[in-house]
Amino acid sequence: MRRNLVIFTSFISFTAISALSGCDNGVNTGTICKNNPELCSDLHKDSWCRYEKADLIEKRYKLKHTATPTGKELYHHLLVLEKYSSCIELAAGVQHILHPERTNDRVRAFGLSAQSLAQLQETTKGSKDLYLAFYHWTRFNDEKAQAIVLKAEKEQRIDDIELLARIASYYQKFDSKKAKEVYLAVFDLSDEDNFNPDWLLGLANAYQKLNDPELTYLLSRANVLMTDNKVSEKKMMGLISNDESVKEVLDDLADDLVDEIESGDFKTSTIRTMLERDKSAL
Secondary structure: OOOOOOOOHHHHOHHHHHOOOOOOOOOOHHHHHHHOHHHOOOOOOOOOOHHHHHHHHHHHHHHHOOOOOOHHHHHHHHHHHHHHHHHHHHHHOOOOOOOHHHHHHHHHHHHHHHHHHHHHHHHHOOOOOHHHHHHHHHHHOOHHHHHHHHHHHHOOOOOOHHHHHHHHHHHHOOOHHHHHHHHHHHHHOOOOOOOOOHHHHHHHHHHHHOOOHHHHHHHHHHHHHHHOOOOOHHHHHHHOOOOHHHHHHHHHHHHHHHHHHHHOOHHHOHHHHHHHHHHHHO
16 A cells, blocks of 8 residues: 645736737747746745745736636735745845845735735625635635535535635534534545545544544555554554554554555445444444
8 A cells, every 4th residue: 555826917807818829838938927927027036935836927928818717816916926935935035145135025025925915815705606605705704605515515516625625624613513513524535646634633633522432443544555644653552542452443444444445445435334334323
């Protein structure tokens, strides 16, 4: 088993965007900036935050050639812009002794990115789009946006694993049964590439609150297998009353669970049925 945004101010107008067409995904960021200087003129010029900068340039370029950006596209643009702005904010605090103009350039870039982020956040505020509502809920605790997202989940209209995981975490605080239900939906969408082992601990916490120590053990053990995290074996054994025979069964199941998650076969596995039925299936 293997264990192993800045939307440029001028682009906020969808009318302006719709006039543009054509996109070469193979073009690198240097070429993009050379041919589309307006996409890069407000960014810093040195090598700090190179990955965040490159992601931002690519997102801008795609939006430039998108007639009508979807809420999902704008959501991901917001995320990229946030990362760039946070990174360049830190870089702006680093004083360059030999070339102080580089520090000034980063300070300028941070100011402009923060302004662009605030503008896009304001532009998307109040949107009924699922992704933009999710953004405003999770960033600003917007209750109306939260209601849109939770209603969509209740109606089973969400198939984005990251959104579902955040919703599961929300319910984990006060409704363990609902948290369990949503976490299982998260696992249904999982494979080796998109799964976050922390979600195993989230579901384990739900079962612990539901007074099911054996499934708490099972999920915690699966997390250890996927992450090599250190764990107190004494506390783990305490969950199952130090029963070695139960430990052997659960350890094997944990190994199988990781296999099912990584292969993307969890949804049709017998382990899912077991988890859905809770302790009675063990």
